[in-house]
Amino acid sequence: MSERLDQNSLYFLPLGGVNEIGMNLNLYGFGDRWLMVDLGTSFADEGMPGVDLVLPDVTWIAGRRERLLGVVLTHAHEDHLGAISHVWEELRCPVWATGFAASVLRKKLEEKGLADEVPVHVYKPGEIIELGPFKIRSMNITHSTPESQALAIETPAGVVLHTGDWKLDPRPVLGPQTEVETLRGYGDRGVLALVCDSTNVFNRGHSGSEGDVRDSLMQVLANKPGRIAVTTFSSNLARLESLFSVAAHLGRHICLIGRSLHRFIQAARENGYLEHIPNLVDEREAGFLPREKIMYVCTGCQGEPRGAMARIAFNSHPHVVLSPGDTVAFSSKIIPGNERTLFRLHNELVRNGIEVITEKDAFIHVSGHPSRDELAEMYRLARPQIAVPVHGEPRHLVEHARFAQSLQVPHGIVPRNGDLIRLAPGAPDVVEQVPSGRLAIDGDELVPVQGGALQVRRKLAFNGAASVSLVVDGEGRLQTRPHVKLSGVVNGDAELIGAEIAAEIAAAVDRLKPGAHRDDGNLEQAAHRALRSVLKGLTGRKPITQVHVIRMPD
Known part of the structure; x- marks a missing residue:
């Protein structure tokens, strides 16, 4: 797909971090080259039993890794760097980070045995990183972890300000205040797009210090x-x-x-x-x-x-x-x-x-993300032509785009993960949808959130499981009553219900046509049908079912 892109256009492609909070992965494309900003994880929800973390599926960009110039990290939070140690083998590209973020990342790489393989370059706030058509200038911005950076990404098609996570804190306990004058300077020279944190767009006033x-x-x-x-x-x-x-x-x-x-x-x-x-x-x-x-x-x-x-x-x-x-x-x-x-x-x-x-009971927490007054100040400083809300659920992104346009930003576009957005030239537009998705960290494996073992676990959690053992002779005749085991399926007397199911299965096996008993597949199918029929009538559920045929020698 990348081969068909306009070589003189600037593209923005989120593969994580929009329509959700966390799991950030942002791509910028120009001239058939790609720059990645952040690569993080997110918490799993209750629909993923046994899983703590999820991360974005990098398959699309991994298929173009020879065109990926590197990953630039904005700060040290897990939702911005936590996925690197899990997917670097697929990307195999250099990483740029401030000193603190680099230290955090190296410790995660050590746990994976990758400390000597991943090239991690340390950049200082204010330093310029030149990667292909991208000239990236970092600047201090306050957040809830040290050395958080906003990035000014200069390209032949215009300048994008990528805020990362931020706020305007007048009394930061660690580190400097946000570089307000640097932001204003970019606004004076002209900003094409502001790719900006949406977490607290519904919160009035200021986020607090x-x-x-x-x-x-x-x-x-x-x-x-x-x-x-x-x-x-x-x-x-x-x-x-x-x-x-x-x-x-x-x-x-x-x-x-x-x-x-x-x-x-x-x-x-x-x-x-x-x-x-x-x-x-x-x-x-x-x-x-x-x-x-x-x-x-x-x-x-x-x-x-x-x-x-x-x-x-x-x-x-x-x-x-x-x-x-x-x-x-x-x-x-x-x-x-x-x-x-x-x-x-x-x-x-x-x-x-x-x-x-909790924070609801007393003033013991302030957010690291901007409330509306801070967002308004950012737009007054940057004065972009395009507002691109990120780091938020759909309701946050839509409200952010609406709010930006109320501040006289000419264009607002609400992205989805996988939206290939042309930022320039011309009006911003989604030109294509590329494959995106989520992976779960399941033990030491990365598995798709949909399908596979997680799908089985979800079904077990909601519907339970039932198994049947059939002991038959060489001709396929039952030698004992079918043995039924129910796990998380019924609320009543499981032994009584199991006996009822066993009787139905025995009757179903007896009704098979002459000669059909010799085929284990026919026995399994008859038992499955009877088992599911009884359970659906009793509970309305469709549990995971298994039938084992044990054929005794004559």
Whole structure:
């Protein structure tokens, strides 16, 4: 398909990160060359049993990898870099990242045995990267992890500003403020398109400052009588810095719970952040301290079943126990789709006499994404000809495009994953739909979200399974009553229902024509039909069914 593209046109192609939040993968095409910006993962939902993470299907661009110049990362969040270690073998292209993001990425590559294979180039904020027809200038922009960068992508067809994740924070705890004057300078020279974060487009006003959260955490967590556990995103180093400061002020020791926290803190220290963590204790020793002298900082702020917070709440953590009178603070936003999982976790904690504080109860979190006032300011600075909303569900993208046009942006286009959008020349337009999709990380394998083992698991979860064993002689005559096993199929007396099914199957086998019994396929088909007929009449369900024929020698 790429061979038919206009060599003088500039294209934008998202393969992940639109019509959803997370799993970002953005491609820019010009002159038969492609630039990738970000390559991340997202959380699995309840429809993917046994799976924690999903990532975009890179098959389309992998088929053109000789034309892929590289991947430029905007920042260190999992939904922007987490997929690289899983799909690099298919792409085999160089990666550019800031120092902190490069440290985080290298640790993930080490886990996959790829640390010596993937060429990771470190770029500094403000540095220019030249790749084929693309001249990429990075600039500091505030977000909830250090060294977040917006990218000005200069091409012969015009300049695209790719914001990545961002906000306008007047009091960032770590790192510089957003380079407002640099953005204004690009607006003065002319911006073709603004590819921009849509997460909080419905939120009025300003997203708030990380510095103000630190002040509030100090007040909210003061005078708590028992243990304090706080869960937040491991990559939010500014929040971690605030929590360390709060703990020191309250005379509490810090105990880190969760492997990713240790990984991010190591990456932070490699780049000059979080060099002094006060009163840090090992999780195996923290339980010996007085309850009022400990603050746990935990992973699992989205209720992930394997996250530290869920394991603590459901009493499966080997070293950490919370008691009535203790406090758990969720210093994070609930990512859409995770509500049920998190509320189940909150309820379990409350049932155990533990106080739960969320962003709905107190000012203990600010988003790393822009609210409407910040979006309006970005459009005043950049003054693009085209608004391209990304990083949002369909309702976010549509509202963002509408909002941008209310700010006198001439064109707004709402993309879908797989939409090949011509940005220039002429008015923006979707010229083709390319294959896109999602892959699940299932153990050590990447599998399609639709079909295969996941489809079987979903069917098992919703409909259950039923199996039948037929013991027959050489002529195919039943030697015993069919043995029926039901798993998650019926709510009544399974033994009684199994006996009813066995009788129907025996009758169906007896009705086979003379000679048909000698064929195992005929026996299996008759048993399947009878089994499904009875279960559909009793439950309305269509479980997964299996029939085993055991033929005894004469």
